[in-house]
Amino acid sequence: MNKAILIGRLTRDPEVRYTQSGTAVCTFTLAVDRRFARKDANDGQPTADFIPIVVWSKLAEVCGNNLVKGRRISVEGRIQVRSYDAQDGSKRYVTEIVANEVEFLDSKGAAPQAGGFGAPAPAAPAAPSDGFGPSIPDEEIPF
Numbered sequence: 001m002n003k004a005i006l007i008g009r010l011t012r013d014p015e016v017r018y019t020q021s022g023t024a025v026c027t028f029t030l031a032v033d034r035r036f037a038r039k040d041a042n043d044g045q046p047t048a049d050f051i052p053i054v055v056w057s058k059l060a061e062v063c064g065n066n067l068v069k070g071r072r073i074s075v076e077g078r079i080q081v082r083s084y085d086a087q088d089g090s091k092r093y094v095t096e097i098v099a100n101e102v103e104f105l106d107s108k109g110a111a112p113q114a115g116g117f118g119a120p121a122p123a124a125p126a127a128p129s130d131g132f133g134p135s136i137p138d139e140e141i142p143f
Contacts, residue, residue: 002078004097007105008032009072011050016064026060028053028067030075052096054080063102076101
């Protein structure tokens with residue numbers, strides 16, 4: 001079974017492009033904390049892995065419209081390894097997560113805390129009684 005579940009923070013704003021057939025593809029990098037200590041000069045420092053994520057179709061558009069650098073999200077998908085020939089003739093390999101589910105774990109305006117990439121985000125201010133933020137059409141909700 002090929003299944004990956006990650007929780008982390010975006011290292012940059014997502015990039016949305018479209019294939020020639022018009023299918024949306026969104027790419028971004030997720031910083032995921034490691035839960036174990038390394039035995040080297042970085043002891044005591046938070047360590048993170050930076051994992052490339054690819055999202056397709058309608059979910060790609062939702063991610064592109066709602067995610068920004070620093071947002072904490074959960075990604076569920078599969079690991080994909082692909083190869084291509086570089087311009088210099090060498091073979092290059094890319095390992096990435098192809099997401100089929102993305103869950104937003106903090107509010108859009110929440111900033112990351114200084115405690116590391118996976119530190120909990122501050123609580124969002126109370127929303128006014130007239131709503132919980134921008135209205136999103138049902139067909140754009142990824143679940």
